[in-house]
Structure formats: C-alpha cells, structure tokens
Amino acid sequence: MKRPIAALAGVGSYAPKRIMRNAEFAALGLDTNDEWIVQRTGIRERHIAEPDETNRTMSAAAARMAMERAGVVAGDLDLIVLGTASPDRLLPSTAVDLQAEIGASRAAAFDVMAACSSWLYGLIVAEGLMASGNAETALVVGSEKLTSIVDWQDRSTCVLFGDGAGAAVLKRSEGGKGILSTFMRSDGNLAELLYRPAGGAAHPFSQQVLDDRSYFVKMEGRETFKYAVRSMSEAADHALARAGLTGQDLDLMIPHQANIRIIEATARHAEVPMDKVYVNVDRYGNTSSASIGLALEEAIAAGRVKEGSTVMLVAFGAGYTWASLIVRF
Numbered sequence: 228m229k230r231p232i233a234a235l236a237g238v239g240s241y242a243p244k245r246i247m248r249n250a251e252f253a254a255l256g257l258d259t260n261d262e263w264i265v266q267r268t269g270i271r272e273r274h275i276a277e278p279d280e281t282n283r284t285m286s287a288a289a290a291r292m293a294m295e296r297a298g299v300v301a302g303d304l305d306l307i308v309l310g311t312a313s314p315d316r317l318l319p320s321t322a323v324d325l326q327a328e329i330g331a332s333r334a335a336a337f338d339v340m341a342a343c344s345s346w347l348y349g350l351i352v353a354e355g356l357m358a359s360g361n362a363e364t365a366l367v368v369g370s371e372k373l374t375s376i377v378d379w380q381d382r383s384t385c386v387l388f389g390d391g392a393g394a395a396v397l398k399r400s401e402g403g404k405g406i407l408s409t410f411m412r413s414d415g416n417l418a419e420l421l422y423r424p425a426g427g428a429a430h431p432f433s434q435q436v437l438d439d440r441s442y443f444v445k446m447e448g449r450e451t452f453k454y455a456v457r458s459m460s461e462a463a464d465h466a467l468a469r470a471g472l473t474g475q476d477l478d479l480m481i482p483h484q485a486n487i488r489i490i491e492a493t494a495r496h497a498e499v500p501m502d503k504v505y506v507n508v509d510r511y512g513n514t515s516s517a518s519i520g521l522a523l524e525e526a527i528a529a530g531r532v533k534e535g536s537t538v539m540l541v542a543f544g545a546g547y548t549w550a551s552l553i554v555r556f
C-alpha cells in the first residue's frame with residue numbers, strides 16, 4: 228500500500244457549555260480538592276453534558292464543523308466510523324444515530340470500541356477502507372458522555388473525566404498530504420484494570436448490579452499510568468520509525484489527554500520538547516475517544532497546525548489499547 232492515501236480534509240469538535248471546576252467536587256461530598264487533582268493530573272476543569280446533550284447531538288455538532296471545513300455535505304459521505312466508550316444505547320451503534328442525525332443516507336456506519344484509542348483506531352480503519360476501494364469520503368468521530376458512566380461517589384475516577392466530541396473528514400490524499408504512518412496494538416489480558424464490570428451480557432442489569440455500582444467505570448490508576456507511559460512511548464517509536472522520522476522532525480505531537488504527567492513522560496521518550504506538544508487536559512479532563520480530535524481542532528484553530536505541518540497523534544486506553552498516527556497537513 229502506497230501512502231498517503233487519506234488526508235484529514237476537515238476537523239471539528241464540540242464541548243458542552245457547562246464547565247465544572249475542581250472545587251465543585253467538595254460540594255458533592257467527595258474528599259478531594261483542587262490541589263490534589265491539579266498536581267496528580269493537570270486537570271483544572273471539564274465540560275459536562277446536560278441531560279439533553281447526547282452522543283448523537285455532540286457527535287453531530289463536531290461532524291458538521293468537520294464537514295463544513297472539508298467542503299463536503301452529508302450526502303458525500305460513504306463511511307462513518309464512530310468511537311465511543313459511553314454509547315447512547317447498547318444497540319444499535321451510535322454511528323447509525325449520527326448518520327440519521329446528519330442525514331448521511333449513502334454511508335455505511337458502525338462503531339469501533341477501543342476506548343480512548345477509538346478515534347485513532349477509527350482513522351486507521353477508515354484509511355484501510357479507502358485503500359481497498361470501499362470508501363472515498365469518510366467521517367471519523369470520537370464522542371463521549373463519560374459523566375454518565377463514572378461513579379460520582381468514587382473520587383479516584385470521577386474527577387478525571389469529561390464530555391465532548393472530535394471529528395475528521397477523510398478524503399483522498401493529494402500532493403503528499405495525509406496519513407504517513409500508523410500503529411495499533413492491544414492487550415486483552417489487562418482488560419480488568421480499566422473496565423465496567425456489569426451491565427453487559429455477561430453480567431446483565433439486576434438489582435445487585437445497581438446496589439454494588441458495578442455498572443460504573445472502575446480503574447486501577449497506578450497500573451494504568453505505568454502502562455500508558457510504556458505503551459504510548461512504544462506507539463510513538465513505531466509511528467516515527469514507519470514514517471522514517473524522528474521526534475525532531477515533528478511540528479506537533481498531540482497525545483491522548485488523560486494526565487499531564489503521562490503526556491510529559493511520553494514526550495520525553497519521543498524526544499519532542501513540550502513546546503511542540505499540544506496540551507488541553509487542564510480544560511477538558513480525559514474525554515476518552517474525543518480527546519485527540521478536540522485537541523487537534525483547537526491546535527488548528529490556534530495556528531499550531533498549518534499547511535505542511537507534520538503531526539503525531541498518540542493514544543492509550545482501556546483494553547488496554549494503544550495506537551499512533553503521523554499525518555501531514
């Protein structure tokens with residue numbers, strides 16, 4: 228396969244208006260404070276969806292922005308890939324809801340589930356479907372309403388997450404622009420370090436599931452932290468090697484925004500100085516599959532990604548899953 232095949236022709240994002248600052252957790256009766264959260268994570272605030280804001284509405288808002296910027300209309304799309312760890316419903320996919328919402332009647336639509344790596348997995352899947360002739364114009368979205376699946380009584384997780392959506396339209400590459408290299412991997416032996424124990428087919432909803440709160444996200448924070456640094460570093464190495472580049476060749480790196488300390492460790496490993504790393508975890512928290520798209524949209528709007536820029540995206544999430552992608556704009 229001769230690259231580049233797929234170019235990111237337009238990027239969009241959406242974040243709910245309501246902002247929750249760290250200090251507000253104390254009012255919920257949680258034994259936590261701004262200083263702990265900022266020191267351990269870098270997070271200062273996050274966006275919280277209102278009850279009537281769903282993945283359907285948030286993903287559509289991000290998608291419309293990406294489509295407008297790419298100069299395409301919904302009828303041009305022949306593929307929609309949506310990543311989410313917090314689907315609006317368990318059946319059918321959130322991607323088909325997005326398809327209906329924007330009126331993309333010619334598209335094939337489905338979800339990918341790779342937790343925080345879903346958006347990069349989705350871009351890689353879409354590129355592959357373009358390479359095989361199954362798609363010409365693809366929409367790839369990451370959308371999360373994580374605040375509906377975190378346990379608001381568990382200070383070790385609920386302070387970390389936020390809501391939002393990020394989207395990109397992929398078109399056929401022209402003039403050397405587009406995806407230069409990719410890498411993806413997972414390790415299912417580590418699934419129970421970050422997961423929702425119940426609510427699916429193995430442990431369906433029951434009174435006991437409600438009582439023991441086992442339908443909410445559970446995470447072993449310290450283990451996840453270690454694997455995140457190791458895996459994102461590995462992913463960065465592979466994407467750089469496959470593109471024939473080094474960290475010094477990058478104009479910008481956009482890592483998954485989970486924790487500033489993970490971001491800094493990954494950047495150090497890849498030998499990318501922090502002034503070439505995009506960080507917005509302070510304002511959004513961890514938005515899982517939405518995080519990299521949200522950050523990329525901001526980076527473009529801020530002029531930090533221009534025509535000709537070489538950008539590396541790196542993700543890590545539940546599964547565990549990890550992935551990376553280098554793209555020239």
Ligand code: UT7
Binds near residue numbers: 383384448450513515
């Ligand atoms: O999105 C993909 C994957 N997610 C991640 O990448 C997240 C990875 N993990 C992390 O970012 C960090 O491990 C956390 C931010 C989750 C936790 O930071 P940590 O430095 O690893 O803290 P810890 O879990 O080791 O906890 C240290 C202490 C504990 O108290 P003791 O046992 O030392 O007395 C916790 O109970 O901090 C306590 N703690 C808190 N204290 C105040 C945990 N959460 C809080 C909190 N406020 N919100």
